[in-house]
Amino acid sequence: MPRPHVHHPPRALFALVFAAAALAAPAVAPAHEYWLAPSRYIAPPRAAVELAALAGTGFRGDRKPFAPQHCVRLEARAARTLDLTRVARAGDYTWARFAPSDAAGVLFAYESDFTPITLPATEFDRYLGLEGLDGPLAVRKRAADGSAGRERFRRCAKAWLAGGDAARATATVGLPLEIVPLAAPGAGATLTVRVLWQGRPLAGALVRGWRAPLGDGGAPADPEQRDSVAVAWQVRTDARGQATARVAASGEWLLSVVHMVPSADRAEADWESTWASLTFERTP
Numbered sequence: 226m227p228r229p230h231v232h233h234p235p236r237a238l239f240a241l242v243f244a245a246a247a248l249a250a251p252a253v254a255p256a257h258e259y260w261l262a263p264s265r266y267i268a269p270p271r272a273a274v275e276l277a278a279l280a281g282t283g284f285r286g287d288r289k290p291f292a293p294q295h296c297v298r299l300e301a302r303a304a305r306t307l308d309l310t311r312v313a314r315a316g317d318y319t320w321a322r323f324a325p326s327d328a329a330g331v332l333f334a335y336e337s338d339f340t341p342i343t344l345p346a347t348e349f350d351r352y353l354g355l356e357g358l359d360g361p362l363a364v365r366k367r368a369a370d371g372s373a374g375r376e377r378f379r380r381c382a383k384a385w386l387a388g389g390d391a392a393r394a395t396a397t398v399g400l401p402l403e404i405v406p407l408a409a410p411g412a413g414a415t416l417t418v419r420v421l422w423q424g425r426p427l428a429g430a431l432v433r434g435w436r437a438p439l440g441d442g443g444a445p446a447d448p449e450q451r452d453s454v455a456v457a458w459q460v461r462t463d464a465r466g467q468a469t470a471r472v473a474a475s476g477e478w479l480l481s482v483v484h485m486v487p488s489a490d491r492a493e494a495d496w497e498s499t500w501a502s503l504t505f506e507r508t509p
Contacts, residue, residue: 330388
């Protein structure tokens with residue numbers, strides 16, 4: 226059943242921004258991907274685009290309501306940067322309605338704070354293996370650590386609304402973990418990205434990609450109703466933190482990477498993970 230849509234008056238000179246949501250930290254296992262999902266990835270100037278956040282597996286997920294207590298930042302970066310948290314509303318499933326003022330492109334960015342979770346030892350170790358987190362898994366094996374996995378996790382998600390100024394897509398936002406494209410996402414059959422951890426290139430990180438076909442009229446298919454898909458490819462970053470994504474097929478793309486380190490707050494968790502994602506559309 227579609228959720229009700231509520232209209233609000235314009236709040237910005239640069240664009241129409243009607244917020245209703247950012248995201249709530251999911252109460253499910255952190256192995257679920259998290260991404261930003263605009264209603265369209267290509268929009269002419271002054272055409273409103275709705276933004277949502279989803280968590281799930283196989284590029285199929287559930288919309289997450291806005292939880293201001295977990296939101297560190299929610300921005301729209303175009304001719305200037307707009308802070309969408311200033312107009313966001315707690316509990317809504319539509320983050321914002323945004324109308325770009327030009328055709329140069331918009332980069333949406335979101336950062337959450339940490340949420341703790343505890344998993345049984347076997348499940349935690351399996352999750353580390355599936356996500357390519359070889360370092361933490363090796364530490365647990367060397368120590369013969371059979372304890373439950375006490376972790377806290379956070380999200381760093383980006384989405385690119387296509388436009389003519391590639392610099393808007395390739396600029397670094399400054400997220401703790403960030404997938405930075407080195408060209409406009411969706412413009413070519415391959416896309417080289419650099420993964421940054423605390424602003425520095427992260428070598429050996431596992432970057433994975435999923436693709437979902439577009440729905441009727443060229444808009445993304447409903448992510449809550451569409452079928453799950455398998456990972457299209459995965460590759461580790463090199464010494465420069467770079468990896469090349471194979472994105473020749475048309476459709477909606479999700480790139481994702483996760484990095485885990487010992488927790489800075491050992492009273493809350495033993496490990497802390499940061500999940501980064503980038504969504505965009507490929508239209509050959």
